[in-house]
Amino acid sequence: MTITKDQVLQALSHVEEPDLKKDLVTLNMIQDINIDGDKLSFSVILTTPACPLKGLIENACRNAIAHFISKEIHVDINMTSRVTTQKNTGVPGVKNIIAVASGKGGVGKSTVAANLALALAQSGAQVGLIDADIYGPSVPIMFGLEGARPLASQVDGKTRIEPIEKYGIKLLSIGFFTDPNQPVPWRGPMVSTAIKQLFNDADWGELDYLVVDLPPGTGDIHITVTQTFPVTGAVIVTTPQNVALADAKKGIGMFMMESINVPILGVVENMAYFTPAELPENKYYIFGQNGGRKLADLISAPFLGEIPLVKGISESGDAGTPVVQEEQHGPAATEFVRIAERVAQQVAIVNAKRSLT
Numbered sequence: 373m374t375i376t377k378d379q380v381l382q383a384l385s386h387v388e389e390p391d392l393k394k395d396l397v398t399l400n401m402i403q404d405i406n407i408d409g410d411k412l413s414f415s416v417i418l419t420t421p422a423c424p425l426k427g428l429i430e431n432a433c434r435n436a437i438a439h440f441i442s443k444e445i446h447v448d449i450n451m452t453s454r455v456t457t458q459k460n461t462g463v464p465g466v467k468n469i470i471a472v473a474s475g476k477g478g479v480g481k482s483t484v485a486a487n488l489a490l491a492l493a494q495s496g497a498q499v500g501l502i503d504a505d506i507y508g509p510s511v512p513i514m515f516g517l518e519g520a521r522p523l524a525s526q527v528d529g530k531t532r533i534e535p536i537e538k539y540g541i542k543l544l545s546i547g548f549f550t551d552p553n554q555p556v557p558w559r560g561p562m563v564s565t566a567i568k569q570l571f572n573d574a575d576w577g578e579l580d581y582l583v584v585d586l587p588p589g590t591g592d593i594h595i596t597v598t599q600t601f602p603v604t605g606a607v608i609v610t611t612p613q614n615v616a617l618a619d620a621k622k623g624i625g626m627f628m629m630e631s632i633n634v635p636i637l638g639v640v641e642n643m644a645y646f647t648p649a650e651l652p653e654n655k656y657y658i659f660g661q662n663g664g665r666k667l668a669d670l671i672s673a674p675f676l677g678e679i680p681l682v683k684g685i686s687e688s689g690d691a692g693t694p695v696v697q698e699e700q701h702g703p704a705a706t707e708f709v710r711i712a713e714r715v716a717q718q719v720a721i722v723n724a725k726r727s728l729t
């Protein structure tokens with residue numbers, strides 16, 4: 373049987389990308405078509421290596437070839453990815469900036485930012501993490517890098533800060549430049565300059581995602597980051613209590629302000645329930661149930677997932693190895709991986725919508 377490239381493209385034009393609601397051919401996601409007798413191979417270029425729909429899309433392609441051409445064809449599909457980007461993030465080489473924010477302090481924003489960054493990297497993406505929390509930088513402790521000082525290097529005749537690499541991601545924290553025992557009286561302009569330097573004066577190289585751990589609340593740093601760099605979207609972290617949810621709403625309100633206008637990628641509910649290690653099936657909703665989900669519904673944003681309150685998360689963070697790195701297939705790590713997949717999905721959707729405007 374002889375088949376042609378046109379027949380293959382015609383068949384695959386019946387396969388829709390479920391998030392982007394267009395067919396794979398229109399989206400230019402089918403490449404490298406090769407036909408050798410009854411053997412067909414092609415690549416599907418996904419929008420992120422963390423794509424949770426990878427298996428579904430691959431099956432749909434096989435079914436389309438079988439249905440529209442023939443069941444007798446031997447199909448070899450290379451599922452690969454090229455992370456999409458908005459036109460310009462303001463930081464050379466960086467495709468997407470993901471801000472992680474919370475209204476209230478202590479809700480686990482840094483824990484989510486660190487594990488999100490690691491889970492994205494484990495999917496095969498190039499990832500950086502900026503700890504912009506001047507009031508309580510957590511990256512040095514969470515990554516076992518207390519006392520670390522980034523080096524400077526010369527890149528294209530300019531002096532650049534070299535981010536520190538750990539567990540496959542590039543890191544910079546405001547805590548690498550301050551003495552943890554000396555309080556720093558940050559003034560507005562100083563803060564703004566220091567934060568911009570973490571983005572602009574560092575040698576980030578090529579990154580698919582630069583995750584930014586913002587301080588709690590809504591302040592100078594939020595304004596500086598969102599108004600200086602076109603942030604792709606924000607992940608909002610909350611706990612289920614009403615006080616945390618009320619503050620989270622204020623944080624969301626800031627991102628939605630016309631002058632800021634950063635899309636909300638979704639809501640993560642942290643410390644959603646308590647699970648004793650010896651009874652992992654038991655869930656105790658000690659702070660109330662579904663607060664994060666209701667908040668997401670209220671603002672018509674995706675609910676990204678719920679993380680249990682477990683000792684392993686705080687212990688691994690304190691010991692310098694975030695849980696996604698420490699127990700890669702444990703229940704908490706698995707939930708972080710799912711959240712990372714949903715975040716990557718939302719980034720692709722935001723970018724696709726932007727490219728249409």
Ligand SMILES: Nc1ncnc2c1ncn2[C@@H]1O[C@H](COP(=O)(O)OP(=O)(O)OP(=O)(O)O)[C@@H](O)[C@H]1O
Pocket residue numbers: 474476477478479480481482483484505508510587588642643679680681682683685686687689690
């Ligand atoms: N799901 C969880 N289970 C157990 N401990 C957690 C969980 N999430 C966070 N923690 C712990 O709670 C503490 C606060 O977390 P984290 O530093 O991530 O919060 P934050 O919102 O970034 O705080 P800050 O307002 O200081 O920036 C840390 O000790 C962390 O290990």
